[in-house]
Amino acid sequence: MWKWLHPYAKAERAYQLCNTLLPYFAVITLVCLVIGWVWGLAYAPADYQQKDSYRIIFIHVPSAILSMGAYSSMAIAAIIALVWQIRNAELAVISIAPVGAAMTAIALLTGAAWGKPMWGAWWVWDARLTSELILLFLYFGVLSLYHAFEDKKSAGRAACILAVVGVINLPIIHFSVEWWNTLHQGSTITKFDTSAIDPSMLWPLLINIVAFAGFVGLVTLIRLKNEIIQHEKHRPWVRELVGRGE
Amino acid sequence: MQFESFSEFLAMGGYGFYVWLSFGSCSAILLAIFISSLRDGYKLRDEVRAQMRREERIKQAKQQEQV
Numbered sequence: 533m534w535k536w537l538h539p540y541a542k543a544e545r546a547y548q549l550c551n552t553l554l555p556y557f558a559v560i561t562l563v564c565l566v567i568g569w570v571w572g573l574a575y576a577p578a579d580y581q582q583k584d585s586y587r588i589i590f591i592h593v594p595s596a597i598l599s600m601g602a603y604s605s606m607a608i609a610a611i612i613a614l615v616w617q618i619r620n621a622e623l624a625v626i627s628i629a630p631v632g633a634a635m636t637a638i639a640l641l642t643g644a645a646w647g648k649p650m651w652g653a654w655w656v657w658d659a660r661l662t663s664e665l666i667l668l669f670l671y672f673g674v675l676s677l678y679h680a681f682e683d684k685k686s687a688g689r690a691a692c693i694l695a696v697v698g699v700i701n702l703p704i705i706h707f708s709v710e711w712w713n714t715l716h717q718g719s720t721i722t723k724f725d726t727s728a729i730d731p732s733m734l735w736p737l738l739i740n741i742v743a744f745a746g747f748v749g750l751v752t753l754i755r756l757k758n759e760i761i762q763h764e765k766h767r768p769w770v771r772e773l774v775g776r777g778e
Numbered sequence: 779m780q781f782e783s784f785s786e787f788l789a790m791g792g793y794g795f796y797v798w799l800s801f802g803s804c805s806a807i808l809l810a811i812f813i814s815s816l817r818d819g820y821k822l823r824d825e826v827r828a829q830m831r832r833e834e835r836i837k838q839a840k841q842q843e844q845v
Contacts, residue, residue: 573801574779574787585793588800595804634811641807642800649796747808754815758822765826774826 543764546620547773550753550760557750564743571736579733588646590737594744595638599667600702602632602748606674607699610692622688623763625695626678627755631748633671640664651715659708660716663701670698684763 572590579586613621681687781787
């Protein structure tokens, strides 16, 4: 079963796979981002309670979901790197982390800009907001740990261990609105039975989630290509590739 | 279309500042990380090419010494 996966442990094959996937991610991101933003900003109806301020949801929710999604994929890559000692998985961890941090920063910033008109405060030390802020620090921690070591072997291992340990924060973020009495509103779309959102708002939201997921994938691929070249820069295949001007 | 005019669209029913602050900071972050990732790649490839040229020059210099 694992046979078809195994060749991708080789850097050259992984690099080629990145090149194959890149254009698809680029197109999906661009198309969904344009449709999602125009639909969300101009065509979706205004909310009966929050009026037009709720339109921030179209970037706040996707970035928040992806901040956790990116962390999960980073943690999975970290486990693979630790257990099977696959170097590419380690490089993937380091490629995902900055994008995940960007998503977390967007979720926090848009949340602040939404909180001010709705709650009257840019920031409150609420369980949801605090745990999301910890997620941002976890991303920074993984990155700075990796760059703190001169020897990249131990650097990779340390960063991976922190990434795996930090997973404990994900369920805390997700259930924080249920476990504690928070100012942050409850889930909108992940209620299992019926979604608490009208289709006219749900569709642009879903398109934006796809757009943000595409963006995370796209930038991760670009960064992973860079990391592979950085790591393999003395190998003939990289020399040939770079010499061709690619 | 939910808005009658462009100025109404910008006003966002009085919440314009917050909505555009969100979308503005979001675009800025997305663009910044996208462009810096691409730029890192170009810089890295230039460095590898420079290193290759350097090694080529060293090789040539060594050959001339032998002659």
